[in-house]
Every structure is written in C-alpha cells, then in structure tokens.
Amino acid sequence: MLSVHPVNDTYLGLPGYVFAWAIFIAGLSLFFYIIYKRSLLIRSGEADPRLASLGRRLSDLLTYGIIQKRQPRYLWAGVIHIMIFWGFVVLGLRSIDLVTQGLNMPIFHPLMQTAFGPFYDSLKDLFELIVLGACLWAILRRALIRPERYRGSHQFEAYFVLGLISFLMLTDMFYEGSALLMDQSGQVKWLPASELAALILQGSAPRFLAGTHAVSYWLHILALFFFLNFLPLGKHFHIITALPNVFFKRLSKGAIKPARWGVEDIDELESLGVEKIEDFTWKHILDFYTCTECGRCSDNCPANAIGRPLSPKMLTIKLRDHCFDRAPLFGWKKGGAPAEGAQAMVGGIISNDEIWSCTTCGACEEECPVFIEYIDKIIDMRRHLIETSQNPKTFNQVLMHVEKTGNPFGKPAAKRADWIKEMEGTPVRALSEGDEVDVLFFVDSYGSYDPAAQSIASDIAEGLHIAGIDFGILGPLEKDSGHQVRRMGEEGLFQLLLEENMETLNEIRFNRIVTTDPHAFNTLKNDYPGSLQVVHYTQFFVDLVDNGSLKPLKRLEKEDMYTYHDPCYLGRHNGIYDAPRKLLRAIPSLNLVEMERSRDRSFCCGGGDVMLWYEIEQEEMRMAEKRIQMAKEAGANVIVTACPFCYIHFEDAIKTGGMEDEMRVVDLMGLLVSTLRN
Numbered sequence: 001m002l003s004v005h006p007v008n009d010t011y012l013g014l015p016g017y018v019f020a021w022a023i024f025i026a027g028l029s030l031f032f033y034i035i036y037k038r039s040l041l042i043r044s045g046e047a048d049p050r051l052a053s054l055g056r057r058l059s060d061l062l063t064y065g066i067i068q069k070r071q072p073r074y075l076w077a078g079v080i081h082i083m084i085f086w087g088f089v090v091l092g093l094r095s096i097d098l099v100t101q102g103l104n105m106p107i108f109h110p111l112m113q114t115a116f117g118p119f120y121d122s123l124k125d126l127f128e129l130i131v132l133g134a135c136l137w138a139i140l141r142r143a144l145i146r147p148e149r150y151r152g153s154h155q156f157e158a159y160f161v162l163g164l165i166s167f168l169m170l171t172d173m174f175y176e177g178s179a180l181l182m183d184q185s186g187q188v189k190w191l192p193a194s195e196l197a198a199l200i201l202q203g204s205a206p207r208f209l210a211g212t213h214a215v216s217y218w219l220h221i222l223a224l225f226f227f228l229n230f231l232p233l234g235k236h237f238h239i240i241t242a243l244p245n246v247f248f249k250r251l252s253k254g255a256i257k258p259a260r261w262g263v264e265d266i267d268e269l270e271s272l273g274v275e276k277i278e279d280f281t282w283k284h285i286l287d288f289y290t291c292t293e294c295g296r297c298s299d300n301c302p303a304n305a306i307g308r309p310l311s312p313k314m315l316t317i318k319l320r321d322h323c324f325d326r327a328p329l330f331g332w333k334k335g336g337a338p339a340e341g342a343q344a345m346v347g348g349i350i351s352n353d354e355i356w357s358c359t360t361c362g363a364c365e366e367e368c369p370v371f372i373e374y375i376d377k378i379i380d381m382r383r384h385l386i387e388t389s390q391n392p393k394t395f396n397q398v399l400m401h402v403e404k405t406g407n408p409f410g411k412p413a414a415k416r417a418d419w420i421k422e423m424e425g426t427p428v429r430a431l432s433e434g435d436e437v438d439v440l441f442f443v444d445s446y447g448s449y450d451p452a453a454q455s456i457a458s459d460i461a462e463g464l465h466i467a468g469i470d471f472g473i474l475g476p477l478e479k480d481s482g483h484q485v486r487r488m489g490e491e492g493l494f495q496l497l498l499e500e501n502m503e504t505l506n507e508i509r510f511n512r513i514v515t516t517d518p519h520a521f522n523t524l525k526n527d528y529p530g531s532l533q534v535v536h537y538t539q540f541f542v543d544l545v546d547n548g549s550l551k552p553l554k555r556l557e558k559e560d561m562y563t564y565h566d567p568c569y570l571g572r573h574n575g576i577y578d579a580p581r582k583l584l585r586a587i588p589s590l591n592l593v594e595m596e597r598s599r600d601r602s603f604c605c606g607g608g609d610v611m612l613w614y615e616i617e618q619e620e621m622r623m624a625e626k627r628i629q630m631a632k633e634a635g636a637n638v639i640v641t642a643c644p645f646c647y648i649h650f651e652d653a654i655k656t657g658g659m660e661d662e663m664r665v666v667d668l669m670g671l672l673v674s675t676l677r678n
C-alpha cells in the first residue's frame, strides 16, 4: 500500500503521530472515565450471583450474543442487526490497526504480511459495503415504515449513530480508495469498497488524492474515538454491555428471585423490595444500561396491547435515565432517599399502575434479544409497595383470607375437599399424615373452591381413576400454593405458605405431584425448595395416552375447529408446548388450528396472579377478549386451555362480549375425559 502514511506528515509544525497519540490518550482516558462513572451504580447494586454454570453461560453467549439467535424473531430488523454486529466484529480489527499505525506501533503489520493480510483486506472491504447497506436500510426502515414499536425510543440518537457508523465506513473506503489510485506497486487484491471509492476519485489530481487520503484518515480516527465515548451516554451503551448482559443472563425460568440474595430469613432484612435504584441488583442495573430500545418487549406485552399504562421498554428507558441522573458523569448522588422535591422512583417515575399492570406473563423476557429481565424487577417494586401498604385495597382482604384460611376466598379449610363428595363413581382419597400414595394431586385453592376450576379438578380425578392410578389429595391439609401471593409481592406470606405446605408434603410419601393449574405447577417446581417431582396434568396424561393406559375413543363433531391457547406459566415459563398438542392430536377427528401468536409468543389471557383481584380502568379491551379475537381470526370456534384461570377468563369474556354463538372454551382435561368413553 501507500508508503507515505498521513501520520508521517507534519501539521502545525508537529509530526502527525503526535496528534495521533494526543487523540488516542484523550479518547481512551475519557472513555475509561465514563465507564468508571457508569460502573459506580452497578457496583452499588445489590448482590446477584451469576457465575454458576460457566459452560452453559459460554454456550449461551455464543448462541445469543455472537450468533444472535433471537434477532431474526423480527426477520428484517434482525438481519440488519446481525449484518451490523458482524461488521463491528470484522472491522474492529481494522480500527485497531488504523489506530496503532498512527501511533507508529503497527502491531498487526507482521500478521498483515502473511496470507491472512490480503484475505482480511478483502473481507473487511466486503463488510464495509454490507454495514453501509445495512445502515442505509435501517435508516429507511425507521423513516418510511416507522414501526410502532420504536415509539418513545430515542429516534434522533438512532439516526445519528447510523450516520456515524456510515461515516466510519466511508472514511475508511476513501482512505483506501485514494491509496489505491496513488499506489504504484501493482499489488492485486479484491477490495470492493476501496475500488468503489477509487472509481469515484478516478481522474483526480495527485494533490487532491493525497489530501483525501490524509483527511479521511484523520476524520476516521476522530470519529472512531468520538463514537467510543458517545456509546456509554445513551442507548448505544448496549454495544459495550450486551455481551456481558447475555453472559450473566438468568439461566432458569419460572422462579421469582429471593427478597435478597444470600439472606435466608427475610426477618433479618430491614426492608423488602426495591424503593430506590440502588436497591436493584447489579445485574438489573446492567439491564438498564443494555436496552437497545428495539421495543420488541412492548410489542409483545399484552398489558401494553390493551392500553394499560405499562410499556416494558418505557419502564427500562425511564429507569436508565434515572440511573444516569443518580450517577451522573460529574458528581455522585449515592444512596439515601431522593433529594427533596425529586420524584420518587417507585410510585413516581414508575407509577403504581405500571407496576400492577404486569401479568408476569414473560412475553417481554422471551422476546428481548439481550435478555433484559422484567418480572423480578416488577415483583421487587411490588414488595416495596406491599410493605408500605401502597397496594390496591382489594388485595388486603385476599391476603388476609390467605393468611387466616389458606385460600383467597376466606372459606374454611375443612371444606377444601368438599368437591370430591360430588364425584359419583370416582373415589378420591383425602390423605392424612403418614399416608403413602403414588400420585399426589395438588388441587390448589381455585380447584378446591371455585365451581369452574372444581370441574377441571374433577375431570383430572376422573382421568386418574380411569387410568387406575393410585392417587390422593391433601384436602384440608393443603394450603394455597402461594403463586399469586408471591407475585403480588407478599413475600412473608408466601414463605409461610411454603413452610406449611412443605411440612405437610414431608409427612406424606408419594412419587409425583400432579397439578391442575400451571401456576401451582410453576411455584411447586420452581419456587419451592428441593426437587419435588411435580408435573402438570398435561404432561402426566400424555404419558398415559402414549403408553396405551388411556384411549380417547369418542369422535368429536367434525365441523368444530379447535385452537390451543398456551398458558404463560405452562409454555413460556416452563417450556411445555408439545404435551397439550399431543393430547389434542390423540383425540379422534379433532380439527386443530394454530393461532398466529402461539407457543412462546402466546398472548396472556389476563388471568392468574394479581389480575384476579386488580381491575385497571385504562383498558381498551380485556386481554381475554383480545385473545378470543385471535382465536376467531385463526378460524377456530373452540378455544382449548389447560389452566383454570385461562378457562375462567375466557368463559367470562365470551359471555360479556356476547360471543356465545361463535366461540366456546373447553379445558383440555374436560375434553380428554369426555372422549375416554365411547
């Protein structure tokens, strides 16, 4: 390449490399200062152990960080992102090479003299064109298509950075293109980007080419260091934090984090939950820095879709801005209550309605390409609201009932097994301490007391009886599983329920627990300690159908079209998608159609957890009504669920929406049992 490098020229009487060193030292010093300031808040966050399972973490980093597996869930945006990401990877070497050339420390020179040199030059040139094209494409998409999910994102910053990346590509192209025209060495390489620039510069005077060469170099170096320092100031901080955030991602699903990591007994804690930004764990603060503002979380959030005052993306953006405010680049406002007159974080910057609007469905977390967590943060803020009695008043009675009677209805524990008296011809054993049984059927509160859920529990008991399973229920010994209580933020009461249920479970010998609803299944499996062998009824019965213990015989009406709704706590939180579908396919002549939003993109019914007792006025329509519409759009007239809460919500939405003639809801267990006898 060209023998005279721009740093070998003199500028203002000084050799160029003096300027290169000045830019390098100033740029890096400022960068490390900003990173240091940003790290202060992370370091002041609460503990969060994220180093276990290093092998799995490295493999996830490769899959989701480097290969970017989640990006193509939004196909074209994902393709653009992957092109730019890989451009950064390939061109990172080029940037270091250009900087070190300027410092008169060409560390890559020996490597570039090998066969790798021409190969890399061609590759980086190709990627410059790819990145340039991707930036142009991204700018046009934002400007012309204007995806709704970008609403509220920092659009100007996005355009600015896309422009800056394009500028970096162009300056390198013209730096190399001018060199190509001045180079007399006759070396032949395939350099598509540089050749394009050379074509544009063709016929220029040698002086102009030399000027273009030098100016391009200096502009490139200046833009590079400017870019580096601009990143941690806004949403493009993710370029630095995304890979660590993916590496430290949560490895398990379903469970809620403890009130404080490393503290066994919550009575030791002065306060519960999150009130101020430093109460979040360090990883959750890293999350705030990592949001790309892509809006995929809000695009999939059912609360956002029906007009509730919750957009997960905006929640993160507001809290990131708050982080920057609490830990500014100059000065530091560590700890303590907010300054007088400043808005409180919980209840102010993030309103109580935002916090209670979440159904904990997990759609946001499933979609986020950089694994930002929401549910634990929201529950932590709820813990603070509950502790300071800022919860909706409707919760008080529910929590009092659970505490006094072990169920949210306030009904006597002695009546917990009354539903089995109605079961003609199906004996159901109510177990006592010291009993032994193969399958312990954990019915939970709704299955025990709510008429609709009771009928699902009865169907399960009937199915178990027909299959000849030795099973029993806990009856009055059973307490509410606590799933809702924990997700409401009442950690103390959840711990009490857990203790009492574990004491009972330890007194009975059983092989497996089968649950009616996915919430009880989730909490017993993921929130309770130890390794309870717990399965949801769909998993249990699919095995019975598979091994021939049960045979669905009765044929269904041919004209009915069924669709299966994946309950959030069965699907997204526990990955059970196939067992219910397999059961449905085992039923003779059942026509099954999938909704567009199915499996891990299922749309929450709005039931379960706090939504049972919290009505919010700012709703355009109920989630269950929206879901029924989706079922209709798929061409179904029967929506099948495997969760009593989904069932109750759909049944109600069909009635209130006057859709009885077009749609009906069935629970999968009821459907299966109805086909077992011809």
Ligand code: SF4
Residues within 6 Å of the ligand: 297, 300, 301, 302, 303, 304, 310, 312, 357, 358, 359, 360, 361, 362, 363, 364, 365, 374, 375
């Ligand atoms: S868990 Fe569900 S409701 Fe809550 S913020 Fe995420 S997507 Fe929205």
Ligand code: SF4
Residues within 6 Å of the ligand: 290, 291, 292, 293, 294, 295, 296, 297, 298, 312, 313, 316, 367, 368, 369, 370, 371, 372
């Ligand atoms: S939280 Fe994740 S999905 Fe939501 S806007 Fe940020 S990066 Fe995108």
